[in-house]
Amino acid sequence: MESNYDDNLKTWSGGERQSLFPADLSIGEIIFQEMERHPKHIAQISLTDDSVLTREELLLNAKRVASYMRNLGLGQNDIVGVMGRHTNHLAAVAYACFFNGTPFHALHNAYEPSTIETLFGLTKPRLIFCDGDDFEKVRAATESLQVKIITMRNHPTGSIRIQDVLTTPVDRNFKPFRLKNGTDQTLAILSSSGTTGVPKAVTISNSHQIIVSFLPMNNSIVHYTSSTLDWFSGLTMTIIAGVFSTTSIIADSDFDPGLLCNVIKKYKISLVLLSSSYIAMFANCPEFKSADLSSLKYLFYGGSNCSLEVQNQVRSRLSHDCLHFCYSLTELNSVGCVNFNFDRKPNSVGRPVKGTKLKIIDKQGESQGPNSAGEICFYSGQKWSGYFKNPEESRIIQDSQNWFHSGDLGYMDEDGYLFIIDRLKDMLKFQNIIYYPSEIEKVIAEIPNVVEACVFGIWDAENGDEAAASVVRKPGTQLEAQDVVDYVRKRIAAKYKQLNGGALIVDQISGCGSRKINRAAAKAYYLKHMNNN
Template identity: 50%
Template sequence: MLPMSIGEIIFQEMVRHPKDIAQISEPEGTVLLREDLLENSMRIATFMRNLELTQSDFVGIVAGNSVHISAVAYACLFNGFALNAINPAYIADIIESLYQITQPRLIFCDGDVYDKVKAATSKLNVKLVSMRNHPEGVITIQEVLQTKVQGEFKPNPLKDKNPPMAILSTSGTTGTPKAVVLTNNIKVLSGFTYLTTCDVQYTASSLDWASGLWATITEAVYSTKRIISEKPLDPTETLKLFEKHQVTWFIQSPAQAAAIVSCPYFEEANLQSLRYYLVGGGRCTKEVFKKLQRKLNRNCINFAYGSSELGSIGSINWHFDEKPNSVGRPCPGYKFKIINGEGENLGPNEEGEVCINKGCHWPGYYGNPEATALAYKDNWLHSGDLGYVDDDGFVYIVERKKDLLKYQSNKYYPHELEELISRMPGVVEACAFGIWNVENGDEAAACILRKPDVQLTEQEVIDYVAQHAITQYLRLHDGCLIVDSLKRSPNGKTNRAANKEHYIKVKGIKIVT
């Protein structure tokens, strides 16, 4: 007999707490009780069943957060259909290439991107449903919610042992996005078992982010209250949302954390309700963490390590005071190892590639066995991140393996420059990279995001680095560029490759190899 699916667990828990508030949607303030959300989910699930979809079919989602987005996800999980979420900001070519792999028969998308999605999927036999801002003449989510539920509704049991639960795309920071398979496995709850019915969850992440999927699932499994906002993350509005709804749980990327602590309202905001402030998805500078420490109860700050490939949080730091730069110890059932270039295991405090074994099989990248073989070997996921494990078993992430810079035989990481620049008054965030020079190798450069009310020149940044660096080679040898905004991937991560490309274009640099 197969174990209960995530959909069956969610259904069971939603039935148990019918009168609890499940969701409050901003800015309109729409409140859904669990019985309301369950009813909506069952209606959408029935609509899917009426289309005669099977558990081998995928349901596409190209939409941000809105009132009914969670119900769409739960409907997929109730039926055992894998949801295939793609960020609405992706260009049509990427949407087309990703959906050519999974070939969904049904796609829920925002009306703003309806025409783009329709054009990108013109070669597929697919039905489109608009989630909001509906164009004329299209099927809307409100029409789908009119579907009658016949008889006693029950979630479909899974027919296979390890079927896909979701397909997410990689961030695209290291090349063309790939379709990551997440299996229907209880380990998706790893790192969240502390949540209770008293918690109020919020994240700006949509379903195409791993963190957005985690929030959607844990909201239902642990019967928390979820705050949904249709607006993109704005630091001031986010802080006011915390105060208004007494948010207890929040997860965001390092770039978003930098924006939050640099916001003028941060100092006066009342954040006493926060019990869990999770930062993950990249490296966070010490300056950002120091500002968070001064404002928040230190015990509520947690640095986590997870990824789309893991489908869960692999480690979490519950001891931020003692190990402020660590992503913590492995979560139960997870193993970490550090290997060198020859694949040999390294000892404590020795730096190498971080590999993770989550104790269950990972199917890999859907439709891409070559990429899967490179990333997944003997049940170990090779992350592409460089890091080490200290004597106490705490994991540290240093940098992406491919981002290592080499200047005149001196090796260092971009984050060393970013940490230094971020200490400069008036700087919100920096993104450093190497510009290739035949004689010197990687000559460092950086794009600098400053506070709006601060006057800052490129030469001042270059001089600051030269005055405060502890080595002679740690310099902005190629220079820097002051920008109004950094280039980011659709999931909010700072995109090093895109910032480098922008820098080269603005500076008129011709790369000679």
């Protein structure tokens, strides 16, 4: 990974990116051609029911779903809703949308009805694919849309079963549709993490930058990710599987770190992509210490802060440096930075990928040189269609020069490696002294019985933001809230960085479904609990 520094502009670049495919092809056309080339290769294996689908079988399912959509008259100006776990048919639904040039809007299954109503009310899908478990929730939230709802598993009365859709005849000359507006056309709509309120609908284009080109991908790769289609990482892995004929290991249940430890050996998994929260669960599960991880070539993680202790814990079990911190913005339509040198630069999120530029700006918007902290900004040169029907917010995150403002505080070191300090908007003040919650979270992460922690500010009229924490402890262990408060007091001398607002032991951190920390939701839960007690 290059990191070319322009001393005049004070920008870093990953170098020029060249597409692997003809520039005019859509993502759907590329996947269709590649799936036809390797029909007998295994496309996916389900850990839920041990079922196996070849690429030929998955392609046929995708063509049937696409044909069903065409029969309904869905075109490239329509939108399909998706809200599902990794079932056998989720990839087929995604590929069907790609083939037709019909964008899908993906939501996480943990979203509350009010959030579903707001987001689908914005994009107004004519057809929604979801799990039967969520059918009633989705139906109630979309009652005003008069939308058809197809369930992909656990089918309740009143839903259309995916199995019925898969009986749709396919034309002998079935081909993907050409895009009316070229590769700038919207491929999918994802949801932002929602850390500042209701998630925004982020448009993702057919730009080839979404196709990972910094790895030697081929059909020998067996991969696993817990991320579903509502996450950029989940969308990317679905595209990788289609483009490079890799084999996906899927499960339609919640993330199980012990199960992952076992199946890495069983299926010789070579690539794993997890959120930072799941990396912590992975490192702290009982099976991790004895797991055979020798098949791993790449272990990617990201999405939020990850303690260096957890990173070192995982690295200690790997035979070589294959632990890679990733960093990006959903809006960027590609990976931003990857660290391929953990041993040399631990805790860095790495260097910019090809086709991407990066700069650090101060409060006045001036670019900063190496080792100066400021807001991290990205430039990809792609056309971005913005947040769906939200031009005001689009202009806030992307400026007139097409630089994306991340809202994250960080710096580039002298070797061109990016380090994240914290979210700018997470800045807290105690008696007018600025501090960041991640500083305290890293200390709490040192406690042996802690799996995950979220720190936020509780307002006090005299002190300002008093730090408080919601903490998840390891199952079967003893840890009380006061233990956490006492540990932080012993480790941090500064009064303003102590847990002056207290601590709460919880089963899980309140969040937005994407597994990114949602401080606002965690704080709301904390205050509600404290007020009720």
